[in-house]
Amino acid sequence: DGGITQSPKYLFRKEGQNVTLSCEQNLNHDAMYWYRQDPGQGLRLIYYSQIVNDFQKGDIAEGYSVSREKKESFPLTVTSAQKNPTAFYLCASYPWRGSSYNEQFFGPGTRLTVL
Amino acid sequence: DQQVKQNSPSLSVQEGRISILNCDYTNSMFDYFLWYKKYPAEGPTFLISISSIKDKNEDGRFTVFLNKSAKHLSLHIVPSQPGDSAVYFCAASDIQGAQKLVFGQGTRLTINP
Numbered sequence: 001d002g003g004i005t006q007s008p009k010y011l012f013r014k015e016g017q018n019v020t021l022s023c024e025q026n027l028n029h030d031a032m033y034w035y036r037q038d039p040g041q042g043l044r045l046i047y048y049s050q051i052v053n054d055f056q057k058g059d060i061a062e063g064y065s066v067s068r069e070k071k072e073s074f075p076l077t078v079t080s081a082q083k084n085p086t087a088f089y090l091c092a093s094y095p096w097r098g099s100s101y102n103e104q105f106f107g108p109g110t111r112l113t114v115l
Numbered sequence: 116d117q118q119v120k121q122n123s124p125s126l127s128v129q130e131g132r133i134s135i136l137n138c139d140y141t142n143s144m145f146d147y148f149l150w151y152k153k154y155p156a157e158g159p160t161f162l163i164s165i166s167s168i169k170d171k172n173e174d175g176r177f178t179v180f181l182n183k184s185a186k187h188l189s190l191h192i193v194p195s196q197p198g199d200s201a202v203y204f205c206a207a208s209d210i211q212g213a214q215k216l217v218f219g220q221g222t223r224l225t226i227n228p
Contacts, residue, residue: 004158031214040124042204042218043159050214090158094213103149104213106158 003027004107006091011112013085021076021110023091030096032074033104036060037088049074050096078112085114118142119207121219129227134192136222138205141186145207149216150179150190153202162203163190166211195226 004025013019025032031050035043045058049068063082068074078085088111092104120139128134138148146167151159165172165179165188172179178191192199202223206216 006158009156035218040220042119042121042220043206043216044218045215048215088156092158096214102213103151103161103164104216106151106160108158109156111156 004091004093004105006089006107006110008110009108011110013112013114015114016080018077018079019085019112021078021089021091021112023074023076023107024072025074025091025093025105025107026072027093027095027105028071029093029105030071031094032068033092033094034058034064034066034074034076035090035092037090037109043090046076085112087112116141117220118145119205119217119219121203121205121222123222124220125223125225127225127227128195130197131194134190134195134199134224134226136190136192136203136205136224138188138190138219139186140188140207142207142209142217143186144209145217147208147211147213148179148181148188149206149208149213150177151204151206152199153204153221155202159204164213192224195224197226197228200224200226 007022033048034046047066049055065077091107149164150162153159181188202221205219
């Protein structure tokens, strides 16, 4: 059945290491997004991509990088430049073209803890 | 600058009663609004949406009301059930779709038996 998968569910890394979070969707959606959730805060947009090989910075892109080589995949790398990387990371997708009054679909999330 | 605000971090309601969750926004260009429900350690799931051309949208136990002049929307859940206990996020878009959303901080709803 169609959906968004994020792996792993929990991830631990040492400070100073880069780490890549996986996001895959089989919904044939054009757009994909990465959000970060911290306690007591809403979802904040890190990066988004409307189409393969193109992506835009969101509100809190510093310390993160992404790629979009395939429509189905949108991996997020948390680099050592990110000051406070410990958070819950959510990936989402959206049909984009020809869509209105729809919603973004979310994956189950990855909890990243940097020790 | 928080463009979408949910001023109540938490809300506690008796089972069977009405739950009312509120959301305010500052950007007058927002014209599409959504509510998401989120359980701990899971992704948000879509609940209900409303376009600015309407002032009410209903789906089963969930109703969203939009007051454009006050830049305020609310989510009503009637009757409230224990499974409704979750964090609720409102989100807004300045185009007729969910291509780019701005989220509120969330309200944790607890339904007491």
